[in-house]
Amino acid sequence: MQTNSAVQKSLIDRVLALLVILNIALLLCYIWVAYKSEFHSDDAVANLLAQEIFETGQLFPRHWNYVNGDLWVFFTHSWIVPLLGIFPNGFELRAATSVIGAGLILYGTWLVCAMIDMSYRARLLTLALVAGGISTNMASNLFGQLAYGTMYYMLCFMLYSAWRFFGSKGRARVGWALGSAAVVLLEAWANPQRAAVYYLLPLLAASAALYALRWHADRSIKRPHGGAICALVAVALAAMGVGVVLYGQAMGQLHSVQPAGISPRWLGYDGMVRNAGVAIRGLLSLLGGLPQADALVVTSAGVVAALRFLSAIVLLALLPWAVLRNLRANHPARLFVAVASLASIALTLFVFVTTSIIDISIPEAPIRYVVPGLMGLLLILVYVLVDDRGAGVPQRICGALAIAVLVLTSPVSLSLTEIPNRLAQGELDATNNKMRLVRFLASQKLHYGYGNFWVANQTTVLSEGTTKIRPVRYVDGLPEPMRHLSSNRWYEAAAWNGPSILLLGADETEQVNWPELAKRTGQVPRILMFEGWKIAVFDHNIARSFPSWKMQQPSGPVEYPSVANTPHIIGRLTKDPMGLKASKNEAGILRFGPYVRLSAGRYRASFTLAAHGSGVRQFGHVDVVADNRVFASAGIERSGDNVVTVPFVLEKSTSAVEFRVISTGAGELTVYNVQLANDNEN
Structure with missing residues (x-):
């Protein structure tokens, strides 16, 4: 006969299972219906690149202009390509492939939960939390755009494969090693820098922690297995090397537009403090803790917003505590996941806070960089809250309530509240x-x-x-x-x-x-x-x-004046004379573009500028970039009106050449015009 305690536990498990099913069903509705109103041109790139691959028969289409040095090797478009001969290339096809991605996210989550020995109840709670989307911002990055969802489930598969490698023998060990290496290789082939930050360095950090500590508990890596750790590190480094070689070969034949912000600069102290505030705001956004500005407080929606705000603050406070408990715990798998996730989020936050790589004009957007690491830390936190009996009771109660609030106020369900009305009207796209x-x-x-x-x-x-x-x-x-x-x-x-x-x-x-x-x-x-x-x-x-x-080379001097539609991140347009002006303390990309194609040869880019500020040594710099390379650069050091000229040489025909002006914010800086001169004609 079951005791009351056993009956209660069984009931809780059943409720959690139903909640998982409900949130997954709502997630499918979110992907297929609700996200259609949020679908934008960045999302659509996956469909269009897949179409280009399908039509040209080239894995890396020669006429495609990649961005930021990113090759799309295995990414959101990969599931679309094989379906193009069967289905029309529209939103529904993208949604269908997003469902595949969502399944891989949940499966990767389940594997890591099993790896760290979560209880069945804790796993159900974790799936309910992840399937619910956590926040509107997180749901968009994980399941809508799917980009950072792909990076997250690839991280899960790499960690799981690496862990299974440690506990396997013979052919199985070889298979798990290749599985972990495949993730590193694919990501390095796509972008070596990103692969190092999100996969290689977290894997090396987690492996180093295991090797240094070599726990002696159940499921531990005993002292003789230290060689296995070294073997995994060697395989990962080899995979990274192969990926870098493949990346270099591909980039030598392709075009990559280098947008503003690709060459990060160190920020001063004030800039770092500002970015730290942006990071905190972004983390609250990912955890669903930012109430809508000007929304009423004393309403049902206002109460939900207050609960989510408090829950996000509680979770941010508890994450370091949960990680510390697992670093001290005698369980190598949890240590492995905790260190890898901590390394991932620490590396991305370091770059986020200390450099100019982010665009703070949209503070909730660039925080997406931390999504894979943050998701890993959330799994560790759920384990501590549900299964770690030695953890502090107040912390566990507060954390469990915070998780419950996020699960029960799932953004994928809240975003669907208008669907019944739209269905009743017989027009799902009435507001689109x-x-x-x-x-x-x-x-x-x-x-x-x-x-x-x-x-x-x-x-x-x-x-x-x-x-x-x-x-x-x-x-x-x-x-x-x-x-x-x-x-x-x-x-x-x-x-x-x-x-x-x-x-x-x-x-x-x-x-x-x-x-x-x-x-x-x-x-x-x-x-x-x-x-x-x-x-x-x-x-x-x-x-x-x-x-x-048709991408023909311009002949003779070409003028590129600063006008209303000149691409820029900071600054404003001025008149008489017309230019783009950045004020003091306004640091960032003042001008970029125009993405012109030039044949091999010698050129000069002349930037007509005005700089003002007392005692300023460096107002900024200008550079010429293309194909993920800086071909020329010069500092802006003299106050007043001046022309900065940089000669540059192209060894081959190059597409998407940009002329950029970057302000340090130390003084006022205005750019009026850029002139391109063709020295091949002299």
Whole structure:
């Protein structure tokens, strides 16, 4: 006969199992339905790159412009490619592959939970927490965009494979070693720096901790197995070396746009303090602890926001405590996971706080870098709260209540509250302006055109490729390809034979020089209006009117003035004369782009600037970058108006060359113009 205690435990397990099932069901609805209104052009890149791979038959398409030195080897697009011959390349296909990714996230979580000897109840609670998304920000990164979800489940598989390697013999040991090495190799092939931070260094740190301590408890690595640790380290380093070689070979044949912020700079003390505050804010956001600004407090939603805010603070306070308990505990698997996760989050936070790599204008976004490490630490925390009987009772109670709040106020369920109303109206996309735009373009039989990045890729995928919009920006009032995560094939006249459009938002119409555009195209466009969109319709593909879109080298001096649409991260546009100006204490990328293609040869880039500030030794610097390389750089050291000229040499034809101006924030800095001179003609 079962005791009351046993009955209560059984009931708790059943409730947790039902909660897991409920949250997984809601997660599927989130991926398929709710996330459609959040789906944006960055998400759509996975579909478009998969389409490029499918059409060209190349794992790394030669015409594709990668970004940030990242090769997409095994990533969010990998599940889409094999399905393109069967299903249309739209949001539903992306959602289906996101379900695969979500399954791998939950499976990787379960494996690590088993690895650290979590109880069945603790595992169920962990799955309910993860499937619930934890927060809107976390759910988007894990399951919506899936990018950092992919990195998290790859980390889980690497740690699990490494741990199984220690406890296996013969062929099984070889298999587990290869499994762990495969993760390191694939990630190093994609981006060696990222592989080192997220996989290799955490694995080495965890292995070093095991080797130094060599616990002697149940399931421990006994002293004779110290050689196994060394063997794993050797395999991981070899995999990293192979990945780096493959990466170098691939990058030598491909194009990689180098965006602003790719070359981080050390910050001063004030900048580090500012970024530390941004990091804390971001961590609260990932844990669901940031209430919506200006929302009412004395409402049901306000009460939930208060509970989540307190829960996030409690969890942030308890995470170091939980890690410390596992570093002291006599359990090597928990030590292994704790050290690896701690190394991952520590490395990313160090770079986050001390360098200029983040864009603080969107503070909740760059904190995504810590997602894999933070998720690993949360698994350790749940174990301590549920299974560690020796832990402090007050901490366990507070932590359990905080976890319960996050599980029971799951963001994937809260985001679905509008679905019944939308279903009742018979229109799931009633509130989605982009879907209405897609249907309007289809009704007008407009199937190809150009628009800004944030509408182009999104529209292409939402239309399942029936209306293809290619990213452009406007320079001197005329459209120019934006080759950021795009294919050069899209901008050739042969890409489309028929009418084309320019899709303009309300704030873009003034950027167009309409008389010059009509002169270039030989046609005054027909104008359509739809819900704030201005659609200029041409009777031909306007790429025919812009031969320079075909990546030809410019001849003679070329001017790149600072205008309203010049790419920049900081600063504001000034007039008389027109320029981009960064104020004192405003550090970051003042100007970047224009992603021009140049053939091999000698060039000079001249930056017309104005710098002001008393006693300033370094206002900033200028550089020329392309293909993940800095070809030339010079400091801005003189106060007043000046021209900084940097010569540079390209050994081969290079796409997406950028001319950047970076401000230290020590004084005022204004950039008026960049001139490119072709020394090959002299």
